[in-house]
Amino acid sequence: MPYMKTDQKTENSLGKSIPDDPRKRAKYMAIIEAALEAFSEYGYHDCPVSKIARKANVADGTIYLYFANKEEVLISVFQEKINRLITDIEKLTKDCTDSWGKIEILVRYHMGALGNDRVLANFLQIQLRQSSANIRRGIALPLKKFYLLIENFVIEGQKEGVIDSFINANIARKLIFGTIDEVISCWVLSRRQYDVIERIDDVIYILRRALIVDTAA
Amino acid sequence: MPYMKTDQKTENSLGKSIPDDPRKRAKYMAIIEAALEAFSEYGYHDCPVSKIARKANVADGTIYLYFANKEEVLISVFQEKINRLITDIEKLTKDCTDSWGKIEILVRYHMGALGNDRVLANFLQIQLRQSSANIRRGIALPLKKFYLLIENFVIEGQKEGVIDSFINANIARKLIFGTIDEVISCWVLSRRQYDVIERIDDVIYILRRALIVDTAA
Amino acid sequence: MPYMKTDQKTENSLGKSIPDDPRKRAKYMAIIEAALEAFSEYGYHDCPVSKIARKANVADGTIYLYFANKEEVLISVFQEKINRLITDIEKLTKDCTDSWGKIEILVRYHMGALGNDRVLANFLQIQLRQSSANIRRGIALPLKKFYLLIENFVIEGQKEGVIDSFINANIARKLIFGTIDEVISCWVLSRRQYDVIERIDDVIYILRRALIVDTAA
Amino acid sequence: MPYMKTDQKTENSLGKSIPDDPRKRAKYMAIIEAALEAFSEYGYHDCPVSKIARKANVADGTIYLYFANKEEVLISVFQEKINRLITDIEKLTKDCTDSWGKIEILVRYHMGALGNDRVLANFLQIQLRQSSANIRRGIALPLKKFYLLIENFVIEGQKEGVIDSFINANIARKLIFGTIDEVISCWVLSRRQYDVIERIDDVIYILRRALIVDTAA
DNA sequence: TATGAATGAGCCTTCATTCAT
DNA sequence: TATGAATGAAGGCTCATTCAT
Numbered sequence: 014m015p016y017m018k019t020d021q022k023t024e025n026s027l028g029k030s031i032p033d034d035p036r037k038r039a040k041y042m043a044i045i046e047a048a049l050e051a052f053s054e055y056g057y058h059d060c061p062v063s064k065i066a067r068k069a070n071v072a073d074g075t076i077y078l079y080f081a082n083k084e085e086v087l088i089s090v091f092q093e094k095i096n097r098l099i100t101d102i103e104k105l106t107k108d109c110t111d112s113w114g115k116i117e118i119l120v121r122y123h124m125g126a127l128g129n130d131r132v133l134a135n136f137l138q139i140q141l142r143q144s145s146a147n148i149r150r151g152i153a154l155p156l157k158k159f160y161l162l163i164e165n166f167v168i169e170g171q172k173e174g175v176i177d178s179f180i181n182a183n184i185a186r187k188l189i190f191g192t193i194d195e196v197i198s199c200w201v202l203s204r205r206q207y208d209v210i211e212r213i214d215d216v217i218y219i220l221r222r223a224l225i226v227d228t229a230a
Numbered sequence: 231m232p233y234m235k236t237d238q239k240t241e242n243s244l245g246k247s248i249p250d251d252p253r254k255r256a257k258y259m260a261i262i263e264a265a266l267e268a269f270s271e272y273g274y275h276d277c278p279v280s281k282i283a284r285k286a287n288v289a290d291g292t293i294y295l296y297f298a299n300k301e302e303v304l305i306s307v308f309q310e311k312i313n314r315l316i317t318d319i320e321k322l323t324k325d326c327t328d329s330w331g332k333i334e335i336l337v338r339y340h341m342g343a344l345g346n347d348r349v350l351a352n353f354l355q356i357q358l359r360q361s362s363a364n365i366r367r368g369i370a371l372p373l374k375k376f377y378l379l380i381e382n383f384v385i386e387g388q389k390e391g392v393i394d395s396f397i398n399a400n401i402a403r404k405l406i407f408g409t410i411d412e413v414i415s416c417w418v419l420s421r422r423q424y425d426v427i428e429r430i431d432d433v434i435y436i437l438r439r440a441l442i443v444d445t446a447a
Numbered sequence: 448m449p450y451m452k453t454d455q456k457t458e459n460s461l462g463k464s465i466p467d468d469p470r471k472r473a474k475y476m477a478i479i480e481a482a483l484e485a486f487s488e489y490g491y492h493d494c495p496v497s498k499i500a501r502k503a504n505v506a507d508g509t510i511y512l513y514f515a516n517k518e519e520v521l522i523s524v525f526q527e528k529i530n531r532l533i534t535d536i537e538k539l540t541k542d543c544t545d546s547w548g549k550i551e552i553l554v555r556y557h558m559g560a561l562g563n564d565r566v567l568a569n570f571l572q573i574q575l576r577q578s579s580a581n582i583r584r585g586i587a588l589p590l591k592k593f594y595l596l597i598e599n600f601v602i603e604g605q606k607e608g609v610i611d612s613f614i615n616a617n618i619a620r621k622l623i624f625g626t627i628d629e630v631i632s633c634w635v636l637s638r639r640q641y642d643v644i645e646r647i648d649d650v651i652y653i654l655r656r657a658l659i660v661d662t663a664a
Numbered sequence: 665m666p667y668m669k670t671d672q673k674t675e676n677s678l679g680k681s682i683p684d685d686p687r688k689r690a691k692y693m694a695i696i697e698a699a700l701e702a703f704s705e706y707g708y709h710d711c712p713v714s715k716i717a718r719k720a721n722v723a724d725g726t727i728y729l730y731f732a733n734k735e736e737v738l739i740s741v742f743q744e745k746i747n748r749l750i751t752d753i754e755k756l757t758k759d760c761t762d763s764w765g766k767i768e769i770l771v772r773y774h775m776g777a778l779g780n781d782r783v784l785a786n787f788l789q790i791q792l793r794q795s796s797a798n799i800r801r802g803i804a805l806p807l808k809k810f811y812l813l814i815e816n817f818v819i820e821g822q823k824e825g826v827i828d829s830f831i832n833a834n835i836a837r838k839l840i841f842g843t844i845d846e847v848i849s850c851w852v853l854s855r856r857q858y859d860v861i862e863r864i865d866d867v868i869y870i871l872r873r874a875l876i877v878d879t880a881a
Numbered sequence: 882t883a884t885g886a887a888t889g890a891g892c893c894t895t896c897a898t899t900c901a902t
Numbered sequence: 903t904a905t906g907a908a909t910g911a912a913g914g915c916t917c918a919t920t921c922a923t
Contacts, residue, residue, distance in 0.1 A: 037903095056361040058275050061896055063906095072905040074899075083897065142359035144273040149419060177439065181432040184413065188405070188436055191412030195404040202366060215398040219405055222394065223440030254886085278913055289888045294915065471882090490795040492709050495917055497885095506884040508920075517918065576793035578707040583853060611873065615866040618847065622839070622870055625846030629838040636800060649832040653839055656828065657874030688907090712892060723909045728894065 032079070041079050044069045045093050048086045053135040057087060057143050088151030091141055094133060095155045098126060099162060112170035113225060119163065120193060120220065121213055127197050128209035138198040163189055167224070176224045188223060192216060249296075258296050261286045262310050265303045270352040274304055274360050305368030308358055311350060312372045315343060316379060329387035330442060336380065337410060337437065338430055344414050345426035355415040380406055384441070393441045405440060409433060466513070475513050478503045479527050482520045487569040491521055491577050522585030525575055528567060529589045532560060533596060546604035547659060553597065554627060554654065555647055561631050562643040572632040597623055601658070610658045622657060626650060683730075692730050695720045696744050699737045704786040708738055708794050739802030742792055745784060746806045749777060750813060763821035764876060770814065771844060771871065772864055778848050779860035789849040814840055818875070827875045839874060843867060 032038050047069035051060050062083055066073045080086045102122055106115040127134035141152065164186040170176030176185070196216060200209040249255050264286030268277050279300055283290045297303045319339055323332040344351035358369065381403040387393030393402070413433060417426040466472050481503035485494050496517055500507045514520045536556055540549040561568035575586065598620040604610030610619070630650060634643040683689050698720030702711050713734055717724045731737045753773055757766040778785035792803070815837040821827030827836070847867060851860040 058360070059362065062898085063896080066906095073897090073907095074905055075903085077898070078903070139359075139361045142356075142361075143275070144356045144359070145276065146273075153419075180436055180439070181429070184409075184429060184432040184436055187412040187416065188409045188440075191408035191410075192401075192405045193408075195408030195411065196401065199404065212398070212401060215401045219397055219401055219440050222397070223405075223436050227444060257886095279915085280913080290914090291889060291916075292887060295886070300914070492794070493796065496919085497917080500885095507886095507918090508884055509882085511919070512882070573793075573795045576790075576795075577709070578790045578793070579710065580707075587853075614870055614873070615863070618843075618863060618866040618870055621846040621850065622843045622867075622874075625842035625844075626835075626839045627842075628846065629842030630835065633838065646832070646835060649835040653831055653835055653874050656831070657839075657870050661878065691907095713894085714892085724893090725895075725910065726908060729907070734893070 037079075040069075040071065040075075042093075044071065044076060044079055044086065045090050049090050049094070049136050050132060052087065052090065052140045053132045057140045062086075084145060084147050084151070087141070087143070087148060090136065091152055092155050094137065095159055098123065099155075099159055101126075102162065106166075111175075112166050112173055113175050113221070115166045116163070116170070116189065116220070116224070117217055119166065120189065120217060124193055124197065124209060124213050124216065128200070128213075131201065134197055134201045138194065138201050160186055160190065170224065175226060177226050180224065185224060189220060192220065254296075257286075257288065257292070259310075261288065261293060261296055261303070262307050265307050266311070266353050267349060269304065269307065269357045270349045274357050279303075301362065301364050301368070304358070304360070304365060307353065308369050309372050311354065312376055315340065316372075316376055318343075319379065323383075328392075329383055329390055330392050330438070332383045333380070333387070333406065333437070333441070334434055336383065337406065337434060341410055341414065341426060341430050341433065345417070345430075348418065351414055351418045355411065355418050377403055377407065387441070392443060394443050397441065402441060406437060409437065471513075474503075474505065474509075476527075478505065478510060478513055478520065479524050483524050483528070483570050484566060486521065486524070486574045487566045491574045496520075518579060518581050518585070521575070521577070521582060524570065525586050526589050528571065529593055532557065533589075533593055535560075536596065540600075545609075546600055546607055547609050547655070549600045550597070550604070550623065550654070550658070551651055553600065554623065554651060558627055558631065558643060558647050558650065562634070562647075565635065568631055568635045572628065572635050594620055594624065604658065609660060611660050614658065619658060623654060626654065688730075691720075691722065691726070693744075695722065695727060695730055695737070696741050699741050700745070700787050701783055703738065703741065703791045704783045708791050713737075735796065735798050735802070738792070738794070738799055741787065742803050743806050745788065746810055749774065750806075750810055752777075753813065757817075762826075763817055763824055764826050764872070766817045767814070767821070767840065767871070767875070768868055770817065771840065771868060775844055775848065775860060775864050775867065779851070779864075782852065785848055785852045789845065789852050811837055811841065821875065826877060828877050831875065836875060840871060843871065 032041050044065065047067075048065045051065045051068050054060070055064060062076055063073050065086065066076055069076075076086065080089060102119050105118050105122060109115050109118060127137065141148075164182055167176055167180070167182045167185045167189075171178045171180070171182065193216065196209060196212060200207070200212075249258050261282065264284075265282045268282045268285050271277070272281060279293055280290050282303065283293055286293075293303065297306060319336050322335050322339060326332050326335060344354065381399055384393055384397070384399045384402045384406075388395045388397070388399065410433065413426060413429060417424070417429075466475050478499065481501075482499045485499045485502050488494070489498060496510055497507050499520065500510055503510075510520065514523060536553050539552050539556060543549050543552060561571065575582075598616055601610055601614075601616045601619045601623075605612045605614070605616065627650065630643060630646060634641070634646075683692050695716065698718075699716045702716045702719050705711070706715060713727055714724050716737065717727055720727075727737065731740060753770050756769050756773060760766050760769060778788065815833055818827055818831075818833045818836045818840075822829045822831070822833065844867065847860060847863060851858070851863075
């Protein structure tokens with residue numbers, strides 16, 4: 014590579030470049046946030062790139078200086094958000110010695126984060142679920158990271174004897190994630206206004222039943 | 231009026247008309263099946279109506295003799311499939327006196343039906359999850375019927391004392407549906423070829439743990 | 448022509464065939480009247496053939512047993528109506544010995560006929576003015592007959608010394624027809640409801656001024 | 665706000681925006697002229713937007729950067745042309761103290777403008793007469809302005825005692841406009857090639873007869 | 882003769898993407 | 903680097919017309 018553009022870039026997990034230059038980084042993030050809002054408001058397919066540009070206060074063409082195409086914008090939004098979620102959960106659970114406790118933290122934090130941010134929830138639960146193969150591919154890796162986070166907590170718990178060892182850890186992950194997913198999705202799509210936060214305890218209760226070894230005896 | 235000129239129609243659950251005339255009915259179903267395949271293959275947004283028409287061996291315009299627009303085709307495919315699923319499950323569970331047994335039948339049948347039909351699974355789990363408000367509205371009612379089927383089994387079980395009464399039945403429904411959903415979705419999207427059917431017992435095991443009152447004592 | 452369809456047809460001025468068989472003639476006229484209504488209601492270009500068929504209580508395809516295509520339907524409606532108008536005026540003026548009187552009869556009858564039949568007026572003044580070359584060609588001949596009727600009255604009047612001989616008779620025809628045309632068109636398009644019939648005397652007054660030799664002296 | 669980013673627009677009589685930026689204005693006018701030609705050549709309904717684009721040397725999509733839809737293109741062409749006509753006539757008649765003289769100027773100028781521009785004449789007399797309610801609505805206002813111009817000349821003339829006060833001024837307007845309209849329309853549609861300009865004196869002669877008070881005595 | 886289901890050509894319009902400035 | 907005007911491919915949908923019954 015005999016020639017290199019002057020400004021440095023950091024490669025994220027998907028090989029896409031995130032600008033290091035703080036001014037560029039700011040515009041990059043502005044687009045990300047604008048896209049989150051716009052996708053959430055119109056839906057991915059019904060959201061012209063121009064809407065994102067307008068919300069980000071940049072020209073349409075500017076989007077293409079930071080992202081290869083519209084799909085990549087969607088993927089990048091997801092990556093930013095899911096990575097943030099993962100990082101936060103990792104921090105929160107670092108000092109927790111109890112593996113069920115970690116799961117509880119994860120569930121509470123995840124549900125809380127989405128339950129308090131309808132725009133984000135709508136994006137992650139609804140708009141993201143577009144089916145273009147490219148998008149699915151772009152989403153796969155960071156999502157897997159999140160999956161593994163959960164699955165590892167389960168495996169830990171099984172090693173500790175807290176979680177039933179007969180359970181298939183992968184299925185347990187799907188149970189946990191699938192339940193949260195369903196609860197949040199229903200909430201986002203529901204016309205009735207209610208508070209998902211209030212459902213967290215119910216979710217915890219049933220997940221605990223599903224996983225935890227009965228130590229009553 | 232001894233003779234009716236206009237052909238009869240049956241109203242489905244959403245008030246849309248399905249032709250009774252067997253020849254029309256056949257073409258209607260041909261389009262439904264073609265659309266299922268086409269949507270599953272290309273994804274809703276990347277599937278031109280012409281692809282459906284070609285698969286159904288009809289002209290593009292013919293689609294519009296049976297459906298108001300592309301959205302309605304998607305919705306109708308869903309309705310046909312989910313109604314079939316509901317009907318089948320209702321039949322299978324009719325003679326079952328055990329409410330946990332009913333849930334087990336439902337889970338096994340649902341996972342089996344999708345696990346043996348990747349096209350249908352792909353359609354229901356992936357392609358359907360489009361976010362156009364109209365589509366969501368069209369899907370809502372029959373989906374709710376399916377939800378209620380599950381939820382009622384749970385409530386029955388709680389009345390019988392088989393299922394833990396402290397559980398929020400609505401959350402239990404979301405746990406059951408969400409878990410299956412996640413398991414099937416991951417399978418459909420997975421590049422690795424494996425058999426979800428083999429995972430059914432694991433799902434049943436963990437769902438039983440989550441719901442059933444421990445009668446060990 | 449070695450072979451001839453059994454039912455007889457009369458060729459009209461444009462070479463189109465009008466059925467002689469009374470039952471066919473009835474259906475032909477039913478379509479004509481339905482088309483008049485339908486074109487008037489929706490406008491030629493926004494009126495699908497199916498709307499005409501429905502109004503005429505026949506199947507779409509039946510239209511094409513009587514008319515070569517949609518354009519021909521429009522042309523035929525015009526021919527029927529304008530020929531009727533011409534015939535009526537010819538009858539009414541036959542016994543009139545005064546050529547200005549004939550013009551007055553023509554103007555009063557024409558304005559009365561349209562002023563009392565908004566559907567017909569809308570058709571003739573608005574919907575008919577479509578610009579497809581074919582339509583214009585089809586309309587030209589019977590329209591010319593009407594033009595000549597007027598123009599001949601003017602020429603007669605000039606011969607009789609009643610109408611100013613310095614006037615270009617063709618321009619006089621255009622003045623008469625153009626004025627009526629404008630008055631009726633404005634009325635049809637006007638949102639305000641008023642009665643054109645009441646304007647007839649004003650029109651007669653100004654036309655008389657334009658044409659009649661002042662015999663005051 | 666010392667600097668305006670968004671380019672300025674001038675509102676025309678119908679509230680539609682015409683670009684002020686000279687480069688945009690040029691392209692706007694290019695489309696207008698191309699549309700005039702294309703509509704005149706093919707007729708509104710038989711003229712695809714792509715034909716206009718080709719004539720204007722722009723891409724199809726560009727049309728939609730300047731006009732909301734095809735209808736608006738038609739309406740805008742009319743507005744440009746009729747406003748030009750009105751402005752010109754207003755200028756020409758400004759210094760004329762004689763109200764019949766103003767009418768004569770108007771008639772001569774209007775007939776001359778169309779008689780020397782068959783494309784414009786064909787557009788205004790034939791293609792424009794489409795019946796879509798939207799189009800008629802869009803055309804109504806500037807057309808009314810033109811109507812009033814004529815009518816006011818008549819009323820002036822009546823006040824001055826030059827024009828017969830027994831004449832209904834509105835009918836007089838319809839006589840003037842209707843006659844010109846008919847003369848021009850016949851000319852445009854005529855296959856024979858003749859010069860309408862040569863008919864102007866005949867029109868003036870008959871209109872004068874219709875309107876002017878005989879001052880012979 | 883009558884039907885009306887089926888056809889498929891054709892068009893308006895959108896919008897992701899490019900590129901001259 | 904940023905702009906936003908311009909592009910043009912693509913697709914949903916309509917409807918005049920046909921033809922098997």
